[in-house]
Amino acid sequence: MNKFTIGVIVLAFAAAGAAQAGNPDAGKEKSRPCAACHGADGNSPAPSFPKIAGQHYDYLLKALQDYKSGARKNAIMAPQVANLNQRDFQDLAAFYSAQHGLVTRKNSYLVPTGKH
Amino acid sequence: MPRRAATHTPFGYNRAATCIHRLLPSRDMKVSNKIAFACAGLAFAAALSAAAQAPAAEAAGNADAGRQKSSMCLGCHNIPGYKTAFPSVYSVPKLDGQHAAYIVSALRAYKSGERRHPSMRAVAASLSDQDMADLAAFYATAPAQSASR
Numbered sequence: 001m002n003k004f005t006i007g008v009i010v011l012a013f014a015a016a017g018a019a020q021a022g023n024p025d026a027g028k029e030k031s032r033p034c035a036a037c038h039g040a041d042g043n044s045p046a047p048s049f050p051k052i053a054g055q056h057y058d059y060l061l062k063a064l065q066d067y068k069s070g071a072r073k074n075a076i077m078a079p080q081v082a083n084l085n086q087r088d089f090q091d092l093a094a095f096y097s098a099q100h101g102l103v104t105r106k107n108s109y110l111v112p113t114g115k116h
Numbered sequence: 117m118p119r120r121a122a123t124h125t126p127f128g129y130n131r132a133a134t135c136i137h138r139l140l141p142s143r144d145m146k147v148s149n150k151i152a153f154a155c156a157g158l159a160f161a162a163a164l165s166a167a168a169q170a171p172a173a174e175a176a177g178n179a180d181a182g183r184q185k186s187s188m189c190l191g192c193h194n195i196p197g198y199k200t201a202f203p204s205v206y207s208v209p210k211l212d213g214q215h216a217a218y219i220v221s222a223l224r225a226y227k228s229g230e231r232r233h234p235s236m237r238a239v240a241a242s243l244s245d246q247d248m249a250d251l252a253a254f255y256a257t258a259p260a261q262s263a264s265r
Binding site: 044046047048056057058059061062071103105106107 | 193195207209211212213216217218221222230
């Protein structure tokens with residue numbers, strides 16, 4: 001077993017640990033107030049409200065934390081997150097990041113689509 | 117914008133001029149009057165087109181132009197799983213499939229300083245309203261899989 005393989009295994013465990021930080025089922029229950037603007041699964045129907053379906057777990061978590069801390073200011077989001085705790089944030093982020101929605105198109109200039 | 121649009125909409129101009137012409141008591145109109153009525157018709161058409169364009173205050177975005185301008189974005193936002201290390205470590209947000217209007221509002225907030233992020237503020241500060249609209253159109257052009265649901 002070379003170092004690369006060990007590294008891959010460690011990373012896989014780390015990724016699994018990060019993914020389990022929130023409970024998507026609990027997040028779905030807690031997401032009801034969010035659905036009014038962001039849509040039931042995070043694909044918001046209104047162009048002024050961002051789609052959050054499929055967004056990265058850690059980015060969603062950071063956004064929610066920043067709204068609560070005041071680092072990110074928004075008149076709508078601030079009162080929404082005021083009564084939520086870290087566990088709620090993790091559950092919501094787990095739910096929305098697991099939905100189909102936003103994607104990342106590969107930058108064809110930097111990432112060759114063929115073999116390396 | 118309305119003035120330019122008026123010169124490109126002869127239908128509106130002709131229609132207005134014709135309507136005014138029918139109201140005239142005589143067909144032997146002085147040249148100066150004709151010019152005056154033509155100007156009135158032109159102003160009327162301009163007002164019409166201005167009213168029609170009023171709801172669309174946003175610059176119209178062009179996805180192809182946005183692709184050309186996206187070189188500053190690609191290095192972070194189009195590498196799957198890419199994380200930024202500054203100012204803290206987290207995955208850069210996915211943009212593909214996002215609403216264009218939301219992308220524009222986010223870029224404006226970064227440019228004004230209302231939304232704080234050192235890299236994004238620097239990028240957004242260099243963008244015009246047209247650049248923002250084009251980039252938003254490019255990123256809103258979602259691949260098929262995100263169009264479902």
